[in-house]
Amino acid sequence: MTVPVPSVTRQQALSWRLRRQHLISGAADATEVVRTLGAVSIFGSDADLAVRRRLASPGPPGEVARALADGRLMRTFSFRGSVQLMAPETAGAYLALRAAGRQWALKSWVEHYRLQSDEWPDLREIVRDVVAGGPVSPQAVADALEGRARFGHLAQEFAEPNYTFLKPFAWQGDVALGPDLDGPLTLHSPATAPAWAAIPPLDEAGPAAIRDYLGAYGPAAPEHLDYWLGEGLSAGRSRLTRWWADLEADLVEVDVEGDRRWLLAEHADELGAGRPETSVVLLPGKDDWVMGPGTKDTWVVPSRQRTAMTRGANPVLVDGVVRGTWKVHDGAVVLDAGELPDEAAAEVERLEGLLRTP
Structure with missing residues (x-):
């Protein structure tokens, strides 16, 4: 027996998405906003306004800075190699996807930095030890590396600092960027955020990230995931296809005025019952x-x-x-x-x- 595909209008779908993204009725706090959206860009946008517009009771400007200062939010390198605000409890899943490509193991990286991929664990341990008491300047890491036989030549990459070289440490959860948005760059451990949940195994992170995306940006199609998690985090199309298949039992197909889109099954009734409202x-x-x-x-x-x-x-x-x-x-x-x-x-x-x- 063929199960009929539920149908909704595009306005119904977008009204549901507006509510999910806290644009109709606001969220309780900044962490809830960022956790829903997955990540909020620091550069090229007004992150503070994006967050405060989604709060039920927004305070004065500076909400993002306040949330960073007390560890309710963190900032790190993630989507498209840039810096994003992330919720500590969900950031690890996105970072796991970004690290999956193991950029540091590419031949060009190994040759340029004179660093074999199997040497990274020892280098990461040194970096983690330095930033554990942070925020500290990247120069503090450079000082710890100076004179070491294996890693001394990399001190300059932190002293400069070389942002390209810093990124894999962020993707693997060794460092996050310090909370001060206006001062010089500093590094600290993401574990300073009370809700930091570490980096989960990749095959747990992928389905979790897909569920999060459909919960905020659905109804959506696989090509939207290719854009958000593929182009954005270099997750790899084959992995995304496999994770999507793994979640198939949790998804429901929706006909949106002839477009095939998918949604988490747990949200289907809410979407179908929703009525468009002018906004x-x-x-x-x-x-x-x-x-x-x-x-x-x-x-x-x-x-x-x-x-x-x-x-x-x-x-x-x-x-x-x-x-x-x-x-x-x-x-x-x-x-x-x-x-x-x-x-x-x-x-x-x-x-x-x-x-x-x-």
Whole structure:
């Protein structure tokens, strides 16, 4: 007997996603926001605004800095080689995927850094010992390596510092970036965050990351995972295909106006019962709402808006779809989005309140 595929409208699907991403009703705290989204970019976007727009009771600007300072959030190298905010309890799964490619074992790396792949465990142990009492400057690691027969030549990579060389230590959970967003670069152990859950085995991390993605960005298709976890974390298409197959019993196919998408089965009733509601949401450029599915996804980014979103313009969402952009001029939020629903006025007022520094 063939099980019928449930059908929903695109507006239903996007309304559900807006709620899942805390854009209709806010989250309790910054950790919940970042845990839901997976990662929030530090560079090219206003991470603090992205988080505070999703809070039920947002405080003054600086929420991200406060959460980093007390260990509720961490920042590290992950997606696309850049720096992201992550929730300590889920960061390890994403880092496991990023480390799976073992970039440090490539012939070019071995030859350039004069470091064999089997020498990494001893080097990592030295680095972990130095940063355990951090935050410390990368120079502290350089000082610990100076003069060592096996690793002395690598001291300069930390003294400079060489960000490319630092990244594998972050991916393997040896270091995280210090909490100060405005000062010089520092390193500390991710274990300083009380909820740090370490790096899980790869075949646990992969399915967990897929479940997290579908829970925040669903209904989605395998190509969205290729973009988010494949291009973003270099997880490898064959691994993603295998993990998807492993989760098949937990997924349900949904027909969204002719598009085949998938969702966690536990969310199917909630999606089907949801009713679209008109909404206007203003977000910072390169927000996860846009970057999670990618600017090629015309559900969220119509083709005429793609160039602006790729360049980092601030999106105006109407029912989850980018309809224009906004900017601040003389202290006021100015919209460039044509005719908008009445809800736009309240959203502008909300955003101006979030941007206002006490």
